[in-house]
Amino acid sequence: MIDKTKISPNKFIETYTTMVRIRQFEDRVYLLFLEGEMPGTIHLYQGQEAVAAAVCANLRREDLITSTHRPHGHAIAKGVSLRSLMAELFAKKTGCCEAKGGSMHMGDMDVGMLPAIAIVGGGIPVATGLALASKMMHSGKVAVSFFGDGATSEGAFHEAVNMGAIWNLPVVYVCENNLYGASTHQSKVMKIKNVAERASSYGIPGKVVDGNDVFSVYEVAKEAISRARKGKGPTLLECKTYRRGGHSRSDACRYRGKEEEKVWLAKDPIPQARKKLVQLGVLTEKKAKEIEEKVKKEIKDAIEYARRSPSPEPEDTLVNVFVGGEN
Amino acid sequence: MIDKTKISPNKFIETYTTMVRIRQFEDRVYLLFLEGEMPGTIHLYQGQEAVAAAVCANLRREDLITSTHRPHGHAIAKGVSLRSLMAELFAKKTGCCEAKGGSMHMGDMDVGMLPAIAIVGGGIPVATGLALASKMMHSGKVAVSFFGDGATSEGAFHEAVNMGAIWNLPVVYVCENNLYGASTHQSKVMKIKNVAERASSYGIPGKVVDGNDVFSVYEVAKEAISRARKGKGPTLLECKTYRRGGHSRSDACRYRGKEEEKVWLAKDPIPQARKKLVQLGVLTEKKAKEIEEKVKKEIKDAIEYARRSPSPEPEDTLVNVFVGGEN
Amino acid sequence: MRRLSVAEAVREAIAEEMRQNEKVFCIGEDIGIEGGFGGAFGVTQGLSEEFGHQRILDTPIAEAGIAGVAIGAAIMGMRPIADVQYGDFIFVAMDQLINNAAKLRYLSKGKIKVPLVMRIPVGVSGRGTQHAQSLESLLSHIPGLKIVCPSTPYDAKGLLKSAIRDDNPVMVFEHKLLYGATGRKEALDVSMDVPKEEYLIPIGRADVKREGKDITIVGLLKTVHTALTAAKRLKKEGIELEVIDPRTLVPLDEETILKSVKKTGRIIIIQEDNLFSGWGAEVISLVTEKIFDYLDAPPKRIGPPATPVPFAPVMEKYYVPDEEDLIKEVAKIMG
């Protein structure tokens, strides 16, 4: 399955490290949140790390992504600094949105991530527009839109993917199918088994992939992104995955079957990846430990940075409404 | 192809008469419009008569339809009185919308037609809701939503058809694919050949049918409607057809290829139907003439009625905003 | 009598109406799932147990679809109570509400009724810019929609019941921080005694939440409470605010507002919704057009700055008008 010759060991390690980074970040944030150190709400990404990590591993810094109400993983994978992410969650002036956004709007244009759009489906047309500009400007950039299974019920999904298709735009539509839109199981909102089947409405390829297997995601993402970059148009990628925790904040997931949870929670993408990397001889258990330690330090540093960062001034509210003259 | 045993001769004649009625109505309206007797704009239905006639021939009076900016044909087929339709076009108080609507909003709830919704795609969710109510109230009513090929690009189409599908609602989605949305050819806005293929996104049947062959439309509409009525859920019906005239008012169709026009205009649904009916022995040329004469009189009567009808009072503007108390 | 929160009062109104009329049903995202949330604010929690999943109907995430389907069902005689979680998401459904719900009766010779209730949670509550907007002004601008904005559990229940029985599309705005226990620190506790016996509050009648002779304050939803808090403080200084809660914007109870201003000669609007082309401007226009000569001082609006809603609590606090802002303005006008 995994073709070692296609991925450099460094890339393997880097992608794996990204997954670990996301996991540790989210685990830590969850606790901080429960302890009341963070205002607002959060939607965590544990369980879906393979998707963000593998897709973004195939992107260049100048490529662009749009994200959703669940953006931490995408932000980390695209390279937004942990410090600025943590500071945003702490509502500090040094946050990636200067504390204007909070958890649901993370992003940093300097590394090619738009502020996450928390309106379900709302980012898909925008990503399509980024790709349109790339084509018009011959910039060679690819846009990736991340969204959930639930988002594919929205009209915005339909309108945008069709436009991406007819104009052959350099965009990849990445659906992370974690089986639920909030508390609602996929089977309640669509009659089809695979979201990827919807690609046929637009005449573009639709691919289903095990979203908990970072290597599989890597392969199909690579293909879809290079296809996009070559001007061959979009792909709809469906990554089957599962969120390990609740939809948001304090959700105890009482709407999920125990059996289903058991099966899926056993398929944790991180140990799975580690095991394979060790088998391949790319990683050792010792190296894995080191990675974890390194990441732990990064997170600790980010938290300290966030804590000691200043709050915004009340009047900062007025800044950045319009270009050239506030308000 | 045509199974005489399945349709009664009366039904044949009735459906054919409906087509003739629509054609004559539209031809006459076109002239009246050019002569300046009617305000506003019009979108005419010549060429697509087989669809409205055959679909509505399978509906009961209490069944419901939604329509579009191009509603005259649907209104006539569903049984809205010619007098009230003509009066509406003349902006008279006796019009089917009391002159509040005009050409684009024709309808009459007494015969199961909602005021036409001129927002492209906007009627599809509403029709789905009519069907939901039918199911909840066990009323046995079927809803049919008519819309164009262009409308299937709208998010509303996607959201609504999916809901009809997952709830197994008694609704039929009838797409009249006349190859153009205004001046824009289908090939510019979708990569797929058949709109009906989009049904697969929702897990419902999608059927392509020759929309200029009233017998074929009759067959598939009958099946889809009875399927809906039996609680087996919606069908997406694509009727391939062509409008004989412009998109609206004074459109000279300079965006349509001459070759394409020639081919399609030759496939006029009305002579086609007449020929087959004569072959089947259901109609004679003499009877056909009589039908035409009869319909001519009906139209004449409608025009006279409209002409002698009173205009609304200016203050009628204020009526029927809210139930129970105007404004 | 029992003390109820707004969420409880709203739930009770829905349940009572659903028991009395089988045409009433709820439609929305995550409202009835077993083990789920009962909607974004727990309002429909438990209702699917009593009424089943046909009448507490969970939908895909598709707001235009939800609104359109609810409109269609309403036309057929059902009485849908639709919701789209946060009000901010209703922009996805605008076309259905404005082009269909508000107009189909008008186009149908009055043969169509659209007894649709849309429940729309609004207001700033620590969730950032796409989960914080107020939409009551926007929709009050559309002829054909009734606009209801309850500020207390008592009003919320009585008005929602009236809205459900109303044969017109009624947009019912609920402020997130007034619901009660929604896990938000900033939430106000406005729970109060609500009678067990059935009652209705007519749509179109304002409520004088506090009488006073010096200045008329008009608030809506949460700012009614801001005004009442300010009034309590100002009382100590001998200033008596009269606090008017219009409760419904469309139709607007002009009389109650005008009567109050005739008495006080002064008016301040306190508004969380953005000011420009907002409901407060409408109230000022009403007063200045109709009883200009009664005014002893210029009218005044207090509201947020013309910016999106920021996330950080310190900015959010700056954004939302509070009693300090109001008291300052009162001082200016009285001084």
Place this chain on the structure above:
Amino acid sequence: MRRLSVAEAVREAIAEEMRQNEKVFCIGEDIGIEGGFGGAFGVTQGLSEEFGHQRILDTPIAEAGIAGVAIGAAIMGMRPIADVQYGDFIFVAMDQLINNAAKLRYLSKGKIKVPLVMRIPVGVSGRGTQHAQSLESLLSHIPGLKIVCPSTPYDAKGLLKSAIRDDNPVMVFEHKLLYGATGRKEALDVSMDVPKEEYLIPIGRADVKREGKDITIVGLLKTVHTALTAAKRLKKEGIELEVIDPRTLVPLDEETILKSVKKTGRIIIIQEDNLFSGWGAEVISLVTEKIFDYLDAPPKRIGPPATPVPFAPVMEKYYVPDEEDLIKEVAKIMG
């Protein structure tokens, strides 16, 4: 100088900007098809011949998609001019405009610019209720959007050019009956001399379309012309109206309006857009909040009844405020 209609002036503005800046492009339905219409009002007629189909980009009928795609392209540095045929259709795209165009800069630490121009034809023009609405008040309520409303060919050209160069999302409203030859009997001929030489009109500056000492009339789009017609007639009776055309609602040129009212002491708004929570209420609030003491008479709004727009010409005429209505109101105030 040549006489141009608004449609011609708008077309010229687009062409000039497209020639100067290859980032500028048009996106919309039926705007560039060969043998087609050049958009619903012929404005882009001929442009695809000069600029090709990449830059006059025809789309599917999908307004949320159009707006969203335009926003995305704008963020990357393109300068889209998007249109959705009739303004009424923009309700389908509301989410993109309000939740994204108006907010992404705010969320991005100012790293994002959204130089989007949305051209929005509005106003009553004989097409019935879903092809007639005015949206300028609604969108003026949203922080983060600029609102431009030209009433003449000269203004339309100069303001559109500024809008295209503006780094912010600008909603440009155009009145259908002012375009020129659009096959509508009711269309006004407002064609006028427009200089060949390049010029810009800054966004945010009102124009005194007519000076007068007696009453300040504020109109917008078509009602500017209604006011000018009334002014001509009233002149004969010795009454001098001052006609102010704000030209942009956001940002609003408060100074010009206040200065005028300080002079005249009286103000009437004439508005085609529905009154409730509309732009006229904002102007009245501005004046009464800021210069109350200068007013010699109550302010007044003239507008349509609070109903959907009816189709029949006699009702439509009743619906739209005209010079008779204005003259009557002037008589009341002066008398």
